[in-house]
Amino acid sequence: MSCLWDEVLAVLPPRLEDLRLEFSRTVDKSLVFLLRQIVELLYEGQDIVKCLQLSQTIIDFSWEKLNIGTWREVGKEWRRVYSHGCLFKAVCLCKEKTAVREAIETCDMGLLMGATILDNILIRLVKVLQNHKTTMKRPLEDAASHQEPSRKKPSVVPMIQEIRTAMAVPRVRCPSLEHFRAQYLIPQKPVILEGIVDHWPAVRDCKWSVDYIRDIAGCRTVPVELGSRYTDEQWSQTLMTVDEFIEKYILDQEEPNPIGYLAQHQLFEQIPELRQDIDIPDYCCLGAGDEDEITINAWFGPMGTISPLHQDPQHNFLTQVSKGTTSADVANIQQHCKGQFMVVGQKYIRLYSPEQTAKLHPHPTQLLHNTSQVDVENPDLVNFPEFELADFQECTLRPAEVLFIPVKYWHYVRSLDISFSVSFWWT
Ligand SMILES: O=C(O)CCC(=O)C(=O)O
Structure with missing residues (x-):
């Protein structure tokens, strides 16, 4: 060397x-x-x-x-x-x-x-x-390798919501740019795009195993959100290494409390090696903005992370990347991919169009005006009775699927497994 x-x-x-x-x-x-x-x-x-x-x-x-x-x-x-x-x-x-x-x-x-x-x-x-x-040694590596993996025993088992057909977000496989523009972008309709990220190394090569992420980024310090939702009073942010985050919040088989979420706007700038494994979806070229104005976000966390119902000022391609694990994490294994154990990350997503805003009771404060006060899966209908009347769509977003969330569309996201998603905010 x-x-x-x-x-x-x-x-x-x-x-x-x-x-x-x-x-x-x-x-x-x-x-x-x-x-x-x-x-x-x-x-x-x-x-x-x-x-x-x-x-x-x-x-x-x-x-x-x-x-x-x-x-x-x-x-x-x-x-x-x-x-x-x-x-x-x-x-x-x-x-x-x-x-x-x-x-x-x-x-x-x-x-x-x-x-x-x-x-x-x-x-x-x-x-x-x-x-x-x-x-360099991973600080927690030794201790971890001597521990028997124990089965995760979540105290709160997240409900896996049956998707009601009438409200299901439609799916389309590799539409042409023109088809996507005419059918979804212009009328601002959500849709799940299938087959458009299959060429990503992160997807095609099932690359993003936990071991790989630790290899590439284990010793990097990143911001982590603590608490299952950012509207909770106890929610906070802290800095830790990716290794620490994975040990504590991804691999720890006991239900971690609070939940840790690596939800980061700069991860791909900070760690360019991960950026090489993904690509900006071609459909972004239909927008008015330049490619360098697109924000790419990482969302890496355990089962049960929740992004409360909120809206953003840009279009979004929320992409589910299959996420890997070590062979020790047997409790969650659902798929075996190219000799590596992989965990399939899925997310339950609820969508409300901007026309439904009044029924969603946005927070009155300037800081949280883009966030609903309603807990989507456990709504307080005494204080927020109109919520029940709001029309919505829903889906389970699976690996290699991309959800188009039009600008200002309200979205609520709960991870059903350990999950790594990437979102592209574009105009
Ligand atoms: O995946 C998540 O938890 C949140 C995603 C999201 O809200 C976004 O991309 O705007």
Whole structure:
């Protein structure tokens, strides 16, 4: 294996002068001075201990700025400063081969909380570090391998709803662009598209087993939602590695409380290897927006995650990807695919057209005005009597199926298995 340190230095601009540290006047001069000092140490002196200390100072100082007020109020310049701090700290950590995991964690913090800097240098640095991660152990790996898998004993068994034929979302197999446009996009009618993602490596090669996801992304830090629905008071968000998330919320056979949901808007930007396994559906070209305006979201979680009834300001192709597991997770195995045990992830989805809005009792607050107050599968009909009168459609979305949810269509989603979905928001 080539020398990690050389590879890391090769990611940095070749000369000190190329690493331009220019910030607006919002950023104190003393801080910019500190950043320049770090760069000089890195390029010339290579006093790594001091460099590491100074980088941590930059991180701590800018972290304070990131945590004042709401996220929208945080100046982009402070996010750039934070990312620089993370970059320099991560580089310093690489001098110690044993700190590769911490270096990746640091890059992820820069990616999640900072801004893009130096032509996406943090993504490029992680790629290098990932190649050296073979020497790293998954923190929970040992403990897990000695445990007998026990059968999941959910305290609440989610109802698997019979789909009522009259309300079933129609299905169509590989429609032409014109057919889709005329029959579904223009009249804004939901439909399940079959056969349109069969070529995705994630689907065709049954690639997304839990082992694969751990291999590609196990040591990456990502935001995880805790709580079965975001309208609950106890709901919160936290950061953890994908390994921790999988151990705690996917493979743990006891019903985890609260439920953890890796519901992320940036996952595919943060982990480009996963992005290579999927593709933007061709039908998105029928929209008015550009391809780079499409938001791709990941939804990875255990059985029982619920997205409360809500609407979004864009069209959506919600795509169910079959999701894999380790052979230990026998309780959930439903399909055997190319020698790998796979779990078939399915979701129950309820849809209400925008015309039904008044009967759905949206939350009165500005923050949650796109979310209904009604618990769809256990409605409080005393407080929300009109809900019963609202017309809806429903479906069970199975692996390799894509649900077209027109703009502003209300949707409620409950996972029936461990499940990995990808949604594309487009206009
Ligand atoms: O799959 C889920 O839980 C939610 C999906 C969703 O709400 C969306 O893609 O907008």
